[in-house]
Amino acid sequence: MGNYSIKELESLSGIKAHTIRIWEKRHQLIAPQRTSTNIRYYSDKDLKKIINVSWLNNQGIKISTIAGMSLEELNAKVIELSDGRQETNLFIDQLTVCMIDLDEEQFEKQLGHLIIKFGFEKTITDIVYPFLEKIGILWQTGNITPAQEHFISNLIRQKIIVAIDSLPFPQKGAEKIVLFLPEEELHEIGLLFFHFIVRKAGYRTFYLGQHLPYNDLKQICEIHKPNYLITCVSVLQKAGNLKEYFAKLVQEFPKATLLISGQQKEQVMPKGKNVRIFNTSESLLAQLQQK
Numbered sequence: 001m002g003n004y005s006i007k008e009l010e011s012l013s014g015i016k017a018h019t020i021r022i023w024e025k026r027h028q029l030i031a032p033q034r035t036s037t038n039i040r041y042y043s044d045k046d047l048k049k050i051i052n053v054s055w056l057n058n059q060g061i062k063i064s065t066i067a068g069m070s071l072e073e074l075n076a077k078v079i080e081l082s083d084g085r086q087e088t089n090l091f092i093d094q095l096t097v098c099m100i101d102l103d104e105e106q107f108e109k110q111l112g113h114l115i116i117k118f119g120f121e122k123t124i125t126d127i128v129y130p131f132l133e134k135i136g137i138l139w140q141t142g143n144i145t146p147a148q149e150h151f152i153s154n155l156i157r158q159k160i161i162v163a164i165d166s167l168p169f170p171q172k173g174a175e176k177i178v179l180f181l182p183e184e185e186l187h188e189i190g191l192l193f194f195h196f197i198v199r200k201a202g203y204r205t206f207y208l209g210q211h212l213p214y215n216d217l218k219q220i221c222e223i224h225k226p227n228y229l230i231t232c233v234s235v236l237q238k239a240g241n242l243k244e245y246f247a248k249l250v251q252e253f254p255k256a257t258l259l260i261s262g263q264q265k266e267q268v269m270p271k272g273k274n275v276r277i278f279n280t281s282e283s284l285l286a287q288l289q290q291k
Contacts (some may be wrong), residue, residue, distance in 0.1 A: 004042040006032075006208040012096065013050045014089070020050065027067035044100050051093045052078050063167055065196060088126045095131045099152050107155055120163050124193050125281065128156055132189065153189060160192040167196070176226040178256075180208040180217055182233070182245050190232045191262065197281045198230070199287065212247055221253050228288065229253070232262040242268045250275055259287055 006017045013020075023029045030049055032040040052074050056066050059081055091114055098107040101137065114123045135152060179195050181188055188210045199205050206224055208217065221229070229249065233242065247270035250258055257274045261284070265277045279285045 004047060006040060006042070009042050009047060009050060012047060015050060015054050023053070023063065023067075027063060027128050029063075029067055043218060048097050048100060049074070051097065055090060055093060056081070088130070091127050092131045092134065095127070096134050099131075099135065099148075102151065104151075104155065107152070111155070111159060115159070121197070121281065124160070128189075132156075155205060156189055157192060160189065160196055164192070164196050164199055167199050170199070170202055174202055174204040175228070176206065176224055177203045177228045177230055178206045178208060178217070178220060178224065178226040179230045180212045181210040182242055183211055183213055184242075185231075185233060186210045187232075187234050189231070190234070194230055194232070194261070194281065194284055197284060199245050201285060201288070203228075203288070214248065215251070218252065221249075221256065226253075229256050229258045230284070231258070231260055233260060233264040233268050234262045243270055246270045246275075247272075259284065259286075 004012070006020060009015075009020060010017045024031070030042065031043050032046070034040055049071070053063075053066055053281040056074070056077060057063055061077075066074065081246060089152075090111070094110055095107065098110060111123070111128075114127055117123075117288050118126070118155065132153075135149060177198050179191055179198075183192055191210075192207075195205055195207050206220060206226065208220060231246075246258060246260070250270050250272045254274065257271075257276065258272075260269055260275070260277050269275060269277060276287050278289075
């Protein structure tokens with residue numbers, strides 16, 4: 001059960017806290033509850049309603065009109081107006097609602113529809129990534145449990161794995177790429193997507209997954225002699241050790257180019273001409289094309 005402050009409601013809905021308070025007072029759209037110490041908080045139901053109210057208001061419907069709708073009328077109007085729409089924010093909000101409700105069937109249906117509508121890559125970059133940022137906010141504020149976070153992440157993970165498995169095997173002689181996450185790094189959805197991107201581009205890939213000890217990585221590199229190593233760093237833990245991990249890797253395999261992505265990439269990036277950073281799938285492919 002969600003328990004959101006007004007700032008968290010603002011972050012998740014995109015509506016300014018000041019506006020939410022005005023809507024409460026003038027139109028009674030939602031009614032926050034209060035803790036024993038008189039601190040206001042909002043429920044999952046409030047969050048879902050504000051998301052829908054926000055979207056309808058952005059479509060030009062006056063807030064006074066929206067305030068007169070029942071919850072059923074509100075939901076029906078969103079469905080009616082969203083049919084055929086292209087706005088990514090709408091789809092992100094719909095996935096967020098599925099997440100709040102833990103509605104696996106609707107989440108799968110919505111995600112599958114988006115992949116058909118926009119294509120796999122655009123769905124991941126324009127919709128799934130921003131959605132996961134919202135999941136991050138929910139996680140940081142304690143409004144979802146680890147089980148809920150893993151539940152949704154694994155549904156997305158499964159979609160990416162299926163997409164990878166559908167790709168043809170690379171041609172003989174293709175350049176080799178090892179993809180891995182260093183020790184203590186567990187969030188692999190970004191790495192999986194990069195795996196899809198480079199495999200689709202024709203590279204031969206060796207996907208080693210999360211939390212990889214250095215000696216295991218070294219053994220794979222000695223056997224396969226990759227041209228590139230791709231990794232992501234999203235959580236900064238023991239930064240000095242992690243930078244040392246990468247520096248050792250660069251030193252022992254000077255013929256391989258290390259490509260690092262993620263929020264903490266610059267903090268752990270070792271020195272070396274064969275070390276590069278990237279931010280997006282497009283910049284990753286651009287880096288691979290540089291010789």
